[in-house]
Amino acid sequence: MDPPSFRFLFETEFSYVWNTLRRLGVPERDVLDQAQEVFVVVHGLLPDYDASRPVRPWLFAIAYRVACRYRSLSRNKHELPSEDVPEEIDPAPLGDEKIEADEARALMLEAIEAIDLPRRGVFILAELEEQPVPEVAKALQIPLNTAYSRLRLAREDFEKAATRLLARRRTAKRAADPDRSERQVQR
Amino acid sequence: MNDTPIPARLRVLLEAERARADAPDDAKEAARAKLAARLGPGAGLDGADPHDGGGTDDGAGSATPAAPAAPSNGALAQAPSGLAMKLASALLVGGLVGGGVVATVAKPAERIVYVTAPSTPASTAAAESASGAPRPTASATGAAESAPGTTVPNLPVTALPDVTPARPPAQAAAASAPVAASADGGRDTDLSAERALVERARSALARGDAAGALAAVERHEREFSRGQLVEEREVLAVQALAASGRAQEAAERGARFRKAYPTSLLLPLVDAALR
Numbered sequence: 001m002d003p004p005s006f007r008f009l010f011e012t013e014f015s016y017v018w019n020t021l022r023r024l025g026v027p028e029r030d031v032l033d034q035a036q037e038v039f040v041v042v043h044g045l046l047p048d049y050d051a052s053r054p055v056r057p058w059l060f061a062i063a064y065r066v067a068c069r070y071r072s073l074s075r076n077k078h079e080l081p082s083e084d085v086p087e088e089i090d091p092a093p094l095g096d097e098k099i100e101a102d103e104a105r106a107l108m109l110e111a112i113e114a115i116d117l118p119r120r121g122v123f124i125l126a127e128l129e130e131q132p133v134p135e136v137a138k139a140l141q142i143p144l145n146t147a148y149s150r151l152r153l154a155r156e157d158f159e160k161a162a163t164r165l166l167a168r169r170r171t172a173k174r175a176a177d178p179d180r181s182e183r184q185v186q187r
Numbered sequence: 188m189n190d191t192p193i194p195a196r197l198r199v200l201l202e203a204e205r206a207r208a209d210a211p212d213d214a215k216e217a218a219r220a221k222l223a224a225r226l227g228p229g230a231g232l233d234g235a236d237p238h239d240g241g242g243t244d245d246g247a248g249s250a251t252p253a254a255p256a257a258p259s260n261g262a263l264a265q266a267p268s269g270l271a272m273k274l275a276s277a278l279l280v281g282g283l284v285g286g287g288v289v290a291t292v293a294k295p296a297e298r299i300v301y302v303t304a305p306s307t308p309a310s311t312a313a314a315e316s317a318s319g320a321p322r323p324t325a326s327a328t329g330a331a332e333s334a335p336g337t338t339v340p341n342l343p344v345t346a347l348p349d350v351t352p353a354r355p356p357a358q359a360a361a362a363s364a365p366v367a368a369s370a371d372g373g374r375d376t377d378l379s380a381e382r383a384l385v386e387r388a389r390s391a392l393a394r395g396d397a398a399g400a401l402a403a404v405e406r407h408e409r410e411f412s413r414g415q416l417v418e419e420r421e422v423l424a425v426q427a428l429a430a431s432g433r434a435q436e437a438a439e440r441g442a443r444f445r446k447a448y449p450t451s452l453l454l455p456l457v458d459a460a461l462r
Contacts, residue, residue, distance in 0.1 A: 007231035014218065018210035032214050036221055041452050043226050048459045062455075069450050104203030111200065127193065128204060155192055162197045 003051045006043050009059075014039075016056060017063055023124050024067035025113050037066045057131055057139030064121045064140070099169075107165050114161030119154035126151050127158075381407065381414045388423045397431035422453045426460040437461060 017038050018031055026034050041062050049058055099107075115123050125136040126147075137147035193201065223232040384407040391399035404424045407414065414420075421444045428437035441457045448454070 005231060006226075010219065010222070010232060014215050015209035018214070019207050022207070023204070031210075032218060035210075035214075036218050036225070037452065039218070039222050040225060041455070043222075043230055044453065044456055045459070048455075065455075066452065069452065072450065099199060099203075101203045101206065104200050105207055108200040108204040128201060159194065159197060162200055166197075 003046055003049045004055065006039075006046055009042060009046070009055065010039060013055065013059055017059060020060055020063045020124070021067055023109065023112055023128070024064060024120070025109070026067055026070055030070065034066055034070050037070075038063050041066065053138065054131070054135060056129065057125055057135050060121070060125055060129075061139045061141070068117075103169075107162070107169070110165055111158055111162040115154050115157040119150040119157060122147055122150040123154035123158060127155065377411070378415055381411050381416045384410070385416045385419050385423065388420070388427065392423060392427055392430060395430070397427045400427035401431065418448055418451060418453060421447070422456050422460075425457050429460040434461075 014035065017035050021031050021034050021038070022028070038059070042059065045062065049055075112120060112124065121140055122136055122142075125131045125139065126133055131139075133147050133151060134144055136151075137144045140147070142150075219232050222230060226232065384403050388400040388403035388407070391397070391403060400423060404420055404427060407416070407420045411417070411420075421440065425437050425441045425444060428434075428440060438461055441461050444451070444457050445454065451457075
């Protein structure tokens, strides 16, 4: 099978690369530049691409390296939401809260950021993109067992972070809208 | 994934993220323009906007659909030479002058400079054999050997709008040397001479001429021992050594590369060559 043309990949997968970089923690203002870096590497590697494999995990692996490199430049390091400030987590269920899609996405990015780095790629591919784990392992060039265990640990990281973030949000909402919570209490 | 243990209350986040919108169109177009400038015509992005009915002649018209079918330099190189020549000249001339206005003299020149990478023997041949059109650095022999009057530095840096902003200072470190240096007008001559050598090596490799590639690599080593494209040259050196069956040397050079550029984005190319 012939590999797809570079142009075809650019046309069809630019958005995928863009969103992947966002998920990998590249801030909005730098995504354009980093997306270009990804495609420069894609261009170089395309002859080696095995067209019998799905293209997205392959692109993801490239974007992952580019994002890691981007982040390793000190000027691009930004404070991550730190785990070392343990907040009191209100264990009440969060299910009935309405959350806007944009806000949910912002929280999602923050939660992803809290996943330990080697696990993050596995999580995004397997959980978010629903790629089969064997495919993920191949794309990231790690043993299958490693992929499974990273995924398990990543889910734990994610769950912890997302729960914390949602609790923080709720606390902030209550502080911003005391009337409402009072009403709720009275009711 | 049915067996996901992610609790339902958190899945709303996953769902929202999956529905993230596409990249903005203007960002995509900006990326397209910059990549076309950086990667040259081999990338098939140049003048290839299907909505841009800018093709002025048959050459450009046929080049546009054909270009995407050429994912790598190698593919173009293997095309029958007549077609390849037509393609290459269409890309270099027809495709670039696409707008069809002679007043855009600076534009084709600008493109050609950064497209210095006619990276295929065919396009090189086309560049050398085509008559009439001025061809500053398109020849793989490069600025170092071309007539002084046709070299790049005559171009004002302002004629390179696409390229300069592609490299905000913040990105310079992350970027490969070639374009980063283009913001520095004074070094354009060296850079294009360097680039021509690197491209010569690359196109030799693409047509299976490992010895030719090594010769260009060695010449680059002699003339630009501290050049701006050393990283790229070293990758080509590993590839050329591997392609000529000198596995041991390729592995050693690859190891040196890894040591010198541990975070290189080109490492996968080295790995692939050594496999």
